[in-house]
Amino acid sequence: EDQVTQSPEALRLQEGESSSLNCSYTVSGLRGLFWYRQDPGKGPEFLFTLYSAGEEKEKERLKATLTKKESFLHITAPKPEDSATYLCAVERRGSTLGRLYFGRGTQLTVWP
Amino acid sequence: GAVVSQHPSRVICKSGTSVKIECRSLDFQATTMFWYRQFPKQSLMLMATSNEGSKATYEQGVEKDKFLINHASLTLSTLTVTSAHPEDSSFYICSARAGQQQETQYFGPGTRLLVL
Numbered sequence: 001e002d003q004v005t006q007s008p009e010a011l012r013l014q015e016g017e018s019s020s021l022n023c024s025y026t027v028s029g030l031r032g033l034f035w036y037r038q039d040p041g042k043g044p045e046f047l048f049t050l051y052s053a054g055e056e057k058e059k060e061r062l063k064a065t066l067t068k069k070e071s072f073l074h075i076t077a078p079k080p081e082d083s084a085t086y087l088c089a090v091e092r093r094g095s096t097l098g099r100l101y102f103g104r105g106t107q108l109t110v111w112p
Numbered sequence: 113g114a115v116v117s118q119h120p121s122r123v124i125c126k127s128g129t130s131v132k133i134e135c136r137s138l139d140f141q142a143t144t145m146f147w148y149r150q151f152p153k154q155s156l157m158l159m160a161t162s163n164e165g166s167k168a169t170y171e172q173g174v175e176k177d178k179f180l181i182n183h184a185s186l187t188l189s190t191l192t193v194t195s196a197h198p199e200d201s202s203f204y205i206c207s208a209r210a211g212q213q214q215e216t217q218y219f220g221p222g223t224r225l226l227v228l
Contacts (some may be wrong), residue, residue: 002169032218034216036219041203041222041224042221042222043116043118043205043207043219043221044156044205044219046216046217046218046219049161049216055200087155087156096144096161096169097144097209098144098146098157098161098207098209098217099146099161100146100158100207100209100217102155102156103155104153104154105157107153
């Protein structure tokens with residue numbers, strides 16, 4: 001059975017304290033892995049798509065990496081405005097194009 | 113990035129009435145759109161896949177007669193919650209994929225439905 005597991009469920013960081021969020025997945029044939037940011041009461045905002053093991057992508061203080069079993073979202077020197085829920089999702093080969101399987105998310109709080 | 117809009121952003125209705133939610137891809141064509149619902153502090157649960165010009169595909173446990181989906185054009189999909197009840201109160205989010213190749217998927221801002 002396909003599964004996407006994110007850890008930790010919640011993370012509190014002091015401003016400037018770097019850390020990583022984890023997304024482990026078991027899926028029969030990965031087409032792509034997606035990271036989204038979601039603020040309360042809003043739809044998910046696209047961050048990254050990773051397609052193959054070893055791939056890395058960066059955007060400001062965020063860096064996403066991918067292995068054959070998991071993905072990490074590294075947050076360097078976070079700021080309070082980085083506080084949000086970060087969602088990981090996978091797209092499986094053989095499924096409808098665009099059909100995503102989501103993890104439960106990591107709620108990140110960055111305090112000054 | 114690509115933009116997906118939803119209307120309305122929030123709606124309050126009486127139990128037993130029907131509510132229609134629109135999802136539009138503003139700057140691209142989407143043959144497939146997806147409808148999710150999200151309960152507080154939970155992740156997104158896929159309800160159905162909306163296919164332009166054909167019937168929607170519903171996930172297991174989702175009542176197709178209650179959640180009517182129409183995808184009449186390449187830029188518009190609608191979700192109608194029929195005979196809404198308080199337990200249908202939730203945050204409904206649509207998404208659309210921009211392109212058939214290795215493109216990403218963009219989400220709308222969501223619609224908050226409250227059924228009294």
